Amino acid sequence: xxxxxxxxxxxxxxxxxxxxxxxxxxxxxxxxxxxxxxxxxxxxxxxxxxxxxxxxxxxxxxxxxxxxxxxxxxxx
Numbered sequence: 001x002x003x004x005x006x007x008x009x010x011x012x013x014x015x016x017x018x019x020x021x022x023x024x025x026x027x028x029x030x031x032x033x034x035x036x037x038x039x040x041x042x043x044x045x046x047x048x049x050x051x052x053x054x055x056x057x058x059x060x061x062x063x064x065x066x067x068x069x070x071x072x073x074x075x076x
Contacts (some may be wrong), residue, residue, distance in 0.1 A: 008033035011065065013038050014058030021069070023053040038064025046074040
């Protein structure tokens with residue numbers, strides 16, 4: 001079962017070629033949602049359990065962030 005409440009983070013645009021991996025290190029009973037400002041192919045990434053992770057790469061100002069890896073995260 002996923003957590004019912006959580007925290008969220010708005011991710012701004014990055015630099016071309018930048019990669020970012022987000023990891024939920026400790027599951028304190030809450031989820032963590034990351035919503036990039038500019039993205040392609042998804043709306044947000046939700047991490048529910050310890051060790052859930054997602055890796056994103058910033059392509060450019062048009063495409064924004066794209067997902068290039070996922071381990072247990074919910075992709076919306």
